[in-house]
Amino acid sequence: MPKQAEPISLLEVPCCPPLAQQQLPAEVATALAPAFKALGDPVRLQLMSMIASAPGGEACVCDLTPAFTLSGPTISHHLKTLREAGLVDAERRGTWVYYRARPGLMRQLAGLLTVSPAEAG
Amino acid sequence: MPKQAEPISLLEVPCCPPLAQQQLPAEVATALAPAFKALGDPVRLQLMSMIASAPGGEACVCDLTPAFTLSGPTISHHLKTLREAGLVDAERRGTWVYYRARPGLMRQLAGLLTVSPAEAG
DNA sequence: ACGTTGCTTTGATGGATGTCAACCTAGACG
DNA sequence: CGTCTAGGTTGACATCCATCAAAGCAACGT
DSSP: OOOOOOOOOGGGSOOOOOTTTSOOOHHHHHHHHHHHHHHSSHHHHHHHHHHHTSGGGEEEHHHHGGGSSSOHHHHHHHHHHHHHTTSEEEEEETTEEEEEEOHHHHHHHHHHHOOOTTSOO | OOOOOOOOOGGGSOOOOOTTTSOOOHHHHHHHHHHHHHHSSHHHHHHHHHHHTSGGGEEEHHHHGGGSSSOHHHHHHHHHHHHHTTSEEEEEETTEEEEEEOHHHHHHHHHHHOOOTTSOO
16 A cells, blocks of 8 residues: 655665556555666666666766767766766766666666566557 | 757667667667657556556556545546556446556666676676 | 856745545445 | 446646856966
8 A cells, every 4th residue: 555655765675576466555655766767868868878778887067068069067067967967976086977777776677677588568 | 960850750769779789869869769768657557566466467547546645636637647658558348448558658767777797897 | 265167055036736525426225 | 329437638826946147156367
């Protein structure tokens, strides 16, 4: 009976069985929804892909920003959203800031959405 | 150079390689982001899990609504959001309406988030 | 010290979103 | 036909969000 939820830390969330396999507890839903929300924007989804697929596993903001027709502050805002969702990490090295994907959370989300191969699409 | 995107149908999206494996085109990002967005709410994430994990693969609204401390219209609104995102299907049978998960899109999202097992969490 | 470049933060604004009350529609049953 | 129940739709409201211009901060070069 998942009435309402109190937020819990992502660290306490056990790496979840698939959504379709057993009922997702309200607290886990509350903890994981922000990550999906962060991916729910085309710009952030592309940023995530650019970062995760970048050679060396990291991408400089200076390479990310010019790929869009958006202002610098807007890209910075989206990157902050991804950071706060726990999907990426940022590190400053000298003049530039590098972003790197955090595969742990991505794996949790992928696991949640896993569907048994039996049923048709 | 993924500048801007024009929306394309989900049907045209080839079942995607992982985000981290190759650059996600802008059009695909624009097509798939709404699905992540729909999952980016704790209530909808729980609804999705209740529907997908229900016995027989389908759940009646009459069973979903009382599981939350939310009004009927609000649950109906969230279900509409999931429907418009392509994540669930609705079917009326007599008095009741039954919702069923659409595993195709879920598989696409899961595939996108798949991470090679090499790197640590 | 000074100016330049890279990125983030702040403030403002228009548009989207979650929620509920009120109303409406579709079936079932007399 | 009338009425009851299950859901969806509409309208209203408060909040959140994407975006940009302007200002701020950090590192490098001179």
